[in-house]
Amino acid sequence: MKTLAELKKYYQSDLLPDLEVLEQQRKKIINNLSKTAVPVILIALVLMLLFRNAVVFIAIFSVVGLGIAYNYLIRDYVFNFKREIIKKIIKSIDAGLTYQQSMHISEQLFRESKIFSRRPDRFKGDDFVSGLLGKTKIEFSEIYAQYVTRDSKGRTTYHTIFKGLFIAADFNKEFKSTTVVLPDTAEKLFGNFGTMLQSWNKTRGQLIKLEDPEFEKLFAVYGNDQIEARYVLSTSLMKRVVDFKNKTGKKIYLSFVRSKIFVAISYHKDLFEPKVFSTVLSFTPIKEYFENLRLAVDIVEDLNLNTRIWGKT
Amino acid sequence: MLLFVVILGIIVLLGVTLYNSLVAKKNQVQNVFASIDALLKKRYDLIPNLISTVQTYMQYEKQTLTEITEIRAQAVSPQITDDQKINLDNKISRALGGLMVAVENYPQLKANQNFMQLQGALNEIEEQVSAARRAYNAAVTDYNNAVEMFPTNFVASMMHYTRKQVFEISKEQRQNVNVKNLFNKN
Numbered sequence: 001m002k003t004l005a006e007l008k009k010y011y012q013s014d015l016l017p018d019l020e021v022l023e024q025q026r027k028k029i030i031n032n033l034s035k036t037a038v039p040v041i042l043i044a045l046v047l048m049l050l051f052r053n054a055v056v057f058i059a060i061f062s063v064v065g066l067g068i069a070y071n072y073l074i075r076d077y078v079f080n081f082k083r084e085i086i087k088k089i090i091k092s093i094d095a096g097l098t099y100q101q102s103m104h105i106s107e108q109l110f111r112e113s114k115i116f117s118r119r120p121d122r123f124k125g126d127d128f129v130s131g132l133l134g135k136t137k138i139e140f141s142e143i144y145a146q147y148v149t150r151d152s153k154g155r156t157t158y159h160t161i162f163k164g165l166f167i168a169a170d171f172n173k174e175f176k177s178t179t180v181v182l183p184d185t186a187e188k189l190f191g192n193f194g195t196m197l198q199s200w201n202k203t204r205g206q207l208i209k210l211e212d213p214e215f216e217k218l219f220a221v222y223g224n225d226q227i228e229a230r231y232v233l234s235t236s237l238m239k240r241v242v243d244f245k246n247k248t249g250k251k252i253y254l255s256f257v258r259s260k261i262f263v264a265i266s267y268h269k270d271l272f273e274p275k276v277f278s279t280v281l282s283f284t285p286i287k288e289y290f291e292n293l294r295l296a297v298d299i300v301e302d303l304n305l306n307t308r309i310w311g312k313t
Numbered sequence: 314m315l316l317f318v319v320i321l322g323i324i325v326l327l328g329v330t331l332y333n334s335l336v337a338k339k340n341q342v343q344n345v346f347a348s349i350d351a352l353l354k355k356r357y358d359l360i361p362n363l364i365s366t367v368q369t370y371m372q373y374e375k376q377t378l379t380e381i382t383e384i385r386a387q388a389v390s391p392q393i394t395d396d397q398k399i400n401l402d403n404k405i406s407r408a409l410g411g412l413m414v415a416v417e418n419y420p421q422l423k424a425n426q427n428f429m430q431l432q433g434a435l436n437e438i439e440e441q442v443s444a445a446r447r448a449y450n451a452a453v454t455d456y457n458n459a460v461e462m463f464p465t466n467f468v469a470s471m472m473h474y475t476r477k478q479v480f481e482i483s484k485e486q487r488q489n490v491n492v493k494n495l496f497n498k499n
Contacts, residue, residue, distance in 0.1 A: 211447060226452070
């Protein structure tokens, strides 16, 4: 399945019956939620009036309690939704793909990509998809990686390293070096001076200046082998990466490590999660799930990974 | 007096930094050129194999094959200059390109397992050579910028550093491949 028109048809014939069952479940959850929330809030208000010096404490306590109750109530619903709907959409995109909802890309692979130099302290994720598309092995999942800082008072804060879709696939050429393609912030802000600043940044290896001006404007490339970096990033691949970046409209990171390609597309929200407070029946969210999945799967085609004319089979 | 010493110190330090950056850039150019050389050698090593595989099938392409063999013989001889190397590389790229086009006329050859492997290997080296050329051009541009731009240009002229040439596509290569000419050679 490729186009939106096909998806719409598929949605009407195959997804709607399942969605209707889920919609019933969702309504029940809302019902239960209000049954829990109303008394909790009432009790909290009464307690707040009685113990005025503990208002903040009571407020925090009840919010946390409601949060836990919410997660507990929607757990089955989310599980069913992913098992029925997301799995079906993935199968419809390509029958060779498998879906495991509670698994994710391993932390080891994430770190192997060398895209993010900071080691994550907390690593989560779900919606793991893997399979063989043509000759290319691909796997991706949602990833949420964070690191922790402690200030002088001992308070811990979590900072996001990366949140979004993380994709790992076989590359169509054989190589040994590491090349990292990062969104270019310095050059955008400071022009040529920015390029100079980038060349001083030695933590990433050498700065690799490429000749495609459009690509250079969007990305900064670092690597440990000037020639192999250009072997990987051929002129046509640079063009394809630019097109892909424009298509996503998001911040994207790429890396090429030992004959593998890694792509990280950052998102601010959770992907592939069902709606709880509005109807699950509408087509728009389905379209969104489809488009995000398609984006990951299309990398194989967009970056031409199935063309194997360079000695790698 | 102290001020004078400080200023002199700064000037010397600046001079050393500029000098070192220029030397690093020149060495980078040489380094990449050496890699090109290695890759070209790798390609020349494949050619005898290719010729012997192709010969039995291609009866009408004798001249192209002899031409390739001759260029290779010149290229692997040790006493040629860098410019000649580049020149021969251009020639052989063109000749091999022509050969690959001619292969389309020999379906049996196209299906030959040995040939397919060689073709894959050649494609790969071709891609690597082109990557190395781009790396060379980037290194040369970096070097040339340093030679011409302020303030490194002063140091460069004292060191007798001059501009270097980037790899250019020859006139013949810039034209589209004329398939008809390739076949009418005999």
